[in-house]
Amino acid sequence: MSFRLAAYAVCIEGERVLLARHVGPTGESTWTLPGGGVEHGEDPFDTVIREVAEETGCDAVAERLLGVDSRVIPAAEARAGVVHHNVGVFYRVRVTGGRLRPEPNGETAEPVWTSIAGVAHLRRSSLVDVGLALARAVPATGHVAPVPVGGLVQH
Template sequence: MGGTRRGSFRLAAYAVCVEDGRVLLIRHASGDWSLPGGEVEHAEDPFHAVVREFAEETGCDAVVERLLGVDSRVIPAAEARRGVEHQNVGVFYQVRIAGGALRPEPGGATVEPVRTPIPEVAHLRRSSLVDVGLALARDLPASGHVAAVPVGDLIRH
């Protein structure tokens, strides 16, 4: 059963909120853009985590419309924050806003939520999670899986 665990692991849930050709992105204090979402807490269902994280990071209430898919990425130790190989498994949901008003995360790392025209995303310094989420929402693959997004230039881990 299993083996020696090397590195770190994180389960996260992300919201893909597309309306009128715009996707809701959040800008972190680092300046990078991402999708609203984050770590699934111990004993928490990813479905509930995405709603919680969306509210925390955007100030808005989300209604989950569908499961889009799952992405698994391994960040090499040399590029990972903690200096050890890191695996992030992300569960992506299509959501719509059901109320609230966009605002930065109080006391958090999210400094700005913005509805961004999809063609403009290509010009932003962003997490590869954005590209994965948009591909899942666009293609709706029956497998719930899309090809890995190469990092480099404007696309980060």
């Protein structure tokens, strides 16, 4: 089983959310939240701000911890073909400056503000649905019940 600890930014302004188009190694494209893996010795709080800057070109501040999502992805659905455990730490983040741009030499090809209502029609990572559910509910425990994912969703 593989394992990944990551931090994700839920940036909402009005009725829009900041998403990033991730391009995989074979050229497939999926919309996701800005964020990524926590480096060895790094605090997830610092990770989320670093990842927003790297992937979108924007400066940001983390306003609050929204919650933690822990999910096991079966081998048949996982990219590498082995069971994968992902623990995602989600933060409510506010953009304070900078300018949207693609990630230099990275996998994020296009960061955009998109309508929250339009998210349902995108080929997206399940992380988007989890992040939006946490932002809506802001559960006191920081844990959201399993979020139904379907349609155009990818792990």
